[in-house]
Amino acid sequence: xxxxxxxxxxxxxxxxxxxxxxxxxxxxxxxxxxxxxxxxxxxxxxxxxxxxxxxxxxxxxxxxxxxxxxxxxxxxxxxxxxxxxxxxxxxxxxxxxxxxxxxxxxxxxx
Amino acid sequence: xxxxxxxxxxxxxxxxxxxxxxxxxxxxxxxxxxxxxxxxxxxxxxxxxxxxxxxxxxxxxxxxxxxxxxxxxxxxxxxxxxxxxxxxxxxxxxxxxxxxxxxxxxxxxx
DNA sequence: TTTCGTTATGTATTTATTTAAATAACGCCT
DNA sequence: AGGCGTTATTTAAATAAATACATAACGAAA
Numbered sequence: 358x359x360x361x362x363x364x365x366x367x368x369x370x371x372x373x374x375x376x377x378x379x380x381x382x383x384x385x386x387x388x389x390x391x392x393x394x395x396x397x398x399x400x401x402x403x404x405x406x407x408x409x410x411x412x413x414x415x416x417x418x419x420x421x422x423x424x425x426x427x428x429x430x431x432x433x434x435x436x437x438x439x440x441x442x443x444x445x446x447x448x449x450x451x452x453x454x455x456x457x458x459x460x461x462x463x464x465x466x467x
Numbered sequence: 468x469x470x471x472x473x474x475x476x477x478x479x480x481x482x483x484x485x486x487x488x489x490x491x492x493x494x495x496x497x498x499x500x501x502x503x504x505x506x507x508x509x510x511x512x513x514x515x516x517x518x519x520x521x522x523x524x525x526x527x528x529x530x531x532x533x534x535x536x537x538x539x540x541x542x543x544x545x546x547x548x549x550x551x552x553x554x555x556x557x558x559x560x561x562x563x564x565x566x567x568x569x570x571x572x573x574x575x576x577x
Numbered sequence: 578t579t580t581c582g583t584t585a586t587g588t589a590t591t592t593a594t595t596t597a598a599a600t601a602a603c604g605c606c607t
Numbered sequence: 608a609g610g611c612g613t614t615a616t617t618t619a620a621a622t623a624a625a626t627a628c629a630t631a632a633c634g635a636a637a
Binding site for chain 4: 402404405425426427428429430431432
Binding site: 391392393394403404407411424425426427428429430431432433434 | 581582583584585586
C-alpha cells in the first residue's frame with residue numbers, strides 16, 4: 358500500500374525560514390529557557406541549534422527569540438510573542454498540509 | 468517577502484517510491500532510451516540513476532521500466548505503460564500541491 | 578574578584594553521502 | 608570470434624554535512 362508524504366516550509370530570500378525542525382527547536386527553547394538545554398533535549402549539537410536560531414532571527418522582521426548571556430544562571434533565551442505567533446501559524450499550515458495529503462492519498466490508484 | 472515551498476512524494480513500505488527527481492529520471496529515460504544517457508543528461512551518476520530505477524521497480528507491482536543488456540546498440544531501457552501512468556499521476560499530484568501552496572501562501576501574515 | 582552557566586565562534590574531527598573508476602556480463606552484428 | 612555500448616556491481620575516492628572540542632565574552636551573585 359502506498360501513501361503520500363511530504364515536507365513543507367516557509368522561505369525567505371535567504372532560504373529556509375520556518376520548517377518543522379525549527380519549530381520543534383523553538384518549542385524546546387520555550388520549555389527550557391535556553392538554547393543549550395533545548396539542543397541537548399533534542400540530541401542536536403549546540404552549534405546547529407544556534408545556527409538555526411540565528412537564521413530565523415536574521416530573516417524575521419521581529420525577532421523570534423531574545424537571548425541574554427551572562428548574569429544569574431549564565432543567561433538564557435526566551436521565545437517572543439512573534440515567535441509564538443510563527444509557531445502557531447506554521448502548525449496550522451502543517452495541519453492543512455496533512456489534510457491535503459489525506460485527500461490526495463485517496464485518489465491514488467495502484 | 469516569504470513564500471511556502473515544499474516537496475511531496477509517494478511512499479511504499481520500503482521508503483520513497485515516486486518523487487519529482489525520480490519522475491524527471493523516468494522522463495529522460497523515455498527520451499533517450501537508456502539509463503546511462505538519461506543520467507548523463509541530468510548530470511547524475513549512472514549508479515544513482517540505476518539505484519533509483521531499481522528502487523522504483525522493486526516497489527511497483529508492475530515494472531515501470533524494462534531493461535535489456537547486450538545486443539545491437541548494447542541494449543537500453545524503455546518506460547512501460549505503467550511507468551507512463553505513474554508519471555502522469557505524480558504530475559497531477561504535484562500540480563495540486565502547487566495550487567495548495569499558492570492558496571496557503573495567501574494566508575501568510577508577516 | 579571569583580564563580581557559574583549561558584551565548585558566541587573558530588577549528589578539527591568524524592560521519593554520511595555522493596561520485597568516480599574499474600570490471601564483468603550481456604547479446605546482436607559484422 | 609571480436610567489437611560495441613549498455614546494464615550491473617564492487618571498491619576507492621571525493622565531497623558534503625554534522626558533530627566534537629576548545630576558548631572567549633558576558634554579567635549577576637556570592
